Amino acid sequence: MTRRILDHIGDRWTVLIVGALGDGDARFSELRRRVEGVSQKMLPQTLRGLERDGLVRRTGPPRSPE
Template sequence: MRDCPSRQALDRIGDRWTILIVGSLGEGVKRHKDLLQEVDGISQKMLAQTLRGLERDGLVKRTVRPVVPPHVEYELTDLGRTLSAPIAALERWAVEHMAQVQQAQQQYDAAQE
């Protein structure tokens, strides 16, 4: 069902940028520029958009430090930290099974030729 709250949550946490950002923030507080460097391939626009969505969902806390220029930091909330274990499990699965996935892809591609 499109309007099901669980679907909305899965859409958020199933997004590749969300997974990578939450994984990075699982290591601790990060600045925007640090996340931009650590999350390979993400644009500034997509990083900002994803962080806003995560903040809106209560998964990430944004803190502005009163210095010149302003210093903005991001960290996982208690709710956001509950995603760390499932994301780590997905990462372990990917590492353990990637060779099998690649083999299946090669077999599929060869059969299509």
């Protein structure tokens, strides 16, 4: 678990996303505006990893199956 957290901390998008969430909860589209330059692929991918490792919690409608 420690290794996963360190991997996240060292990731550019993780740092920017967690920083953007420091202002409070955000809808996906709002988060995309807050994190300048993040692609449509990297934002959900990074959020899924953070959620999987218990660093963020997703609320709202359930995700569609992948």
